[in-house]
Amino acid sequence: MPETSRPVLTDLRLPSPEATAAFAARLSDRVGPGDLLCLDGDLGAGKTHFARALIQHRQAAPEDVPSPSFTLVQTYDTPDGEVWHADLYRLSDAWEVDELGLADAFDAALCLVEWPDRMAPDLPDRALWISLRMVPDDAEARDLTLSTLRPDFWAGRLAGLGAA
Ligand code: ADP
Ligand code: MG
Secondary structure, three states: OOHHHOOEEEEEEEOOHHHHHHHHHHHHOOOOOOOEEEEEOOOOOOHHHHHHHHHHHHOOOOOOOOOOOOOOEEEEEEOOEEEEEEEOOOOOOHHHHHHHOHHHHHHHOEEEEEOHHHHOOOOOOOOEEEEEEEEOOEEEEEEEEEEOOOHHHHOOOOOOOOOO
């Protein structure tokens, strides 16, 4: 689904990897088990960087958070419940999504999914889409857009998080 068809909640520029990590940590405080965060963007856009910062913010002692591009899914036990970090880039068949048990995880865990379009249209409307884009002539900056088909579900919870 083209991004423009989802209502936009926030649009901002993240000038450095550290700014992206700080924003991910602030978003982390607004989400929990049962939330689905779809990380959208090209290779190298910063999806894993964002997920890593968010997950480490939730860990009692920050651990290694590798990219799940080969394992497809990495799970983490945190004080506030289970976190699933998935990368669907290598997903070959729709049935593989069933095998992974992602649909059940959407209800029980906090889920972060890179390359979520691989499993569209099986994504719940309540998903929060985090779109990252490179910025021309600035290798350290990224543009970030938060959007969702359910702004009613998210707008209040994200109030004050960043420029709209
Ligand atoms: P993806 O998972 O989207 O393929 P990664 O997160 O693995 O991308 O890699 C993103 C790379 O871009 C990292 O090396 C990161 O340090 C770099 N980077 C540079 N600027 C930024 C920024 N503002 N936000 C996030 N990552 C950035
Ligand atoms: Mg990645």
